[in-house]
C-alpha cells in the first residue's frame with residue numbers, strides 16, 4: 001500500500017493552521033498561528049478581526065507546513081479543509097485557500113467537519129479502538145458521540161444552551177480573569193482550599209444532554225451577592241466550585257454512556273479536554289470501569305490542522321471528495337461518511 | 341504572457357484570462373452569486389474554456405477592495421494562494437479603479453462609487469489621460485456621499501458617476517450636481533476583469549504572503565476599542 005499524504009487546513013475560529021499528516025497517523029508538520037494576542041484586547045474573538053488575520057496568515061502558514069514536512073505539492077494525495085461548523089467569515093478563508101491550492105496543483109479536495117477533526121486527533125496519538133464514545137468539549141461544543149466504527153457518528157447527547165467552554169469564559173469574565181478564561185479557572189480550582197457549592201444540572205433521568213446556563217447564572221448570582229455585601233469574592237473557591245459542578249456532570253454522563261454502549265475506549269476532544277481537572281476525573285472514573293481513556297496532548301486538543309488532515313485521511317480512504325463549489329458551512333451537521 | 345484577473349470585491353463576479361493584450365475568456369455576472377462557493381468554479385470554468393492549465397499563467401491580478409469585506413477577502417485569498425503555490429507575481433488593483441477603468445472619455449472626472457450604507461460610500465476620483473492611462477485624483481476612501489458631492493460641486497468639472505453605488509444613489513447625484521454630473525451606461529457599472537488586468541500591467545508587483553485587502557475602514561471592534569481607550573486616557 002502506498003503512503004497517503006494529506007495537507008490539512010483549519011480556520012474555523014481564531015487559529016490559522018496547516019499541517020501535513022502521513023497515513024492519518026503520523027504528523028509531518030503542524031503549524032498553528034494563534035490570534036489570541038491580537039484578540040485579547042477585545043476580550044474575545046471578534047469575527048471580523050479573525051477573518052482579517054486569517055487572510056494575512058494563510059499562505060505563510062501553509063508554506064511553513066509544506067516546508068517542515070519537506071514535501072512538494074505533487075507529493076500530496078489530497079487537501080483536507082475544515083468546512084464547518086465555525087465562524088462563516090473565518091471558515092471561508094481556509095476553504096478558498098484550500099480550493100485554490102487544490103485547483104492549482106490538480107489535487108482532490110475534501111471538506112471536513114471540525115468536530116470529526118477533534119475526534120480523529122486521537123489517531124495521531126495512541127489510536128482509536130471501536131466502538132468508542134467521544135466527548136467533544138470546547139468553546140462551541142459539548143457533545144457525546146458514539147462511533148460504532150471508523151467514519152460513523154451517532155450523536156447521543158449535546159448541550160441545550162451554552163457549551164462548556166462558553167460557560168468557562170463567561171464565569172472567568174465575571175471573576176475578572178483574563179481571556180481566554182478556561183485555563184485560569186482550571187489553575188485556580190487546583191489552588192483552592194475549598195469549593196463553593198453550586199447546583200448540578202443532570203436533566204431528566206437517562207438523558208445524555210447537558211445544560212450549563214443554570215450553573216453559570218448561579219455563579220454570577222453568588223458573585224453579585226458577595227459583592228453586594230461588601231465582601232471580597234474568594235475567586236479560587238468559586239472557580240473550584242464551578243469546575244467541580246461541570247466535571248461531575250460531564251464525567252457521570254460520559255461514563256454512563258460508555259457503559260451503556262459497551263465501548264472499548266472513551267476519547268476526549270476539543271479545547272476544554274485540555275482541562276487538567278476534567279482529564280484526571282474522567283481518567284479515574286473510566287479506569288474503575290476498565291475502559292481505556294485517551295485524550296490527545298494539549299497541542300492536539302486545541303484547534304489545529306493535523307486533526308483535519310487525520311479525519312480527511314479516513315474520508316479520503318472512504319472515497320469522499322468535494323468539488324470547487326465547496327463552501328464554509330457555519331452550522332454544518334456531523335454526519336457519518338462510512339456506509340458499511 | 342498570460343494574466344488571470346479576478347474581481348469579487350462586491351456583489352458582481354468577473355474573472356478573465358488575457359494573453360498578450362488579447363482577451364481569451366471573460367466571465368461576468370451581477371446576480372445570484374455566492375463568491376465563496378462560486379468564485380473557484382468560475383476560475384475552473386475559465387481555464388477549461390481557454391484550454392490551458394493553471395501553471396500556464398504568468399501573473400495574477402486581483403481587485404483588492406474597498407468593497408464587501410467578505411467579497412474582497414475571497415478574491416484576495418484565492419489570488420494570493422494561486423500566486424504563492426504557482427510562484428507567479430501578484431498585483432492588487434483598487435476595486436474603485438477597476439470601475440473607473442470602464443470609462444474611456446478623456447478629461448472628465450470619473451467618480452466610481454460603492455455604496456457603504458447610511459449615506460456613506462467608498463469613493464475615489466480618477467481621470468483618463470490622453471495616453472490612455474488612468475490618473476488618480478483622490479485616493480480611495482470611506483466617506484459621506486454628501487461630502488464627496490460637495491467637493492465635486494465646488495470643483496465644477498464635469499463628472500461621470502459609475503458603479504453600483506452610483507445606481508443606488510442616482511437621485512442624490514442628480515440633485516447635487518445637475519447638468520455637471522452624468523451617469524455611465526448601466527453595463528459599465530460592473531467590474532471587468534479584463535480591464536483589471538490592463539490596470540495591473542501598469543502597477544508594481546505585491547509581496548504575496550503579506551498581501552491583504554484594502555478595506556479602507558478599521559473594524560468596528562477596533563474603532564470601539566480606540567474610542568474606549570482614548571477616553572480612558574483623557575480621564
Ligand SMILES: [Zn+2]
Nearest residue numbers: 138270271303
Ligand atoms: Zn475546535
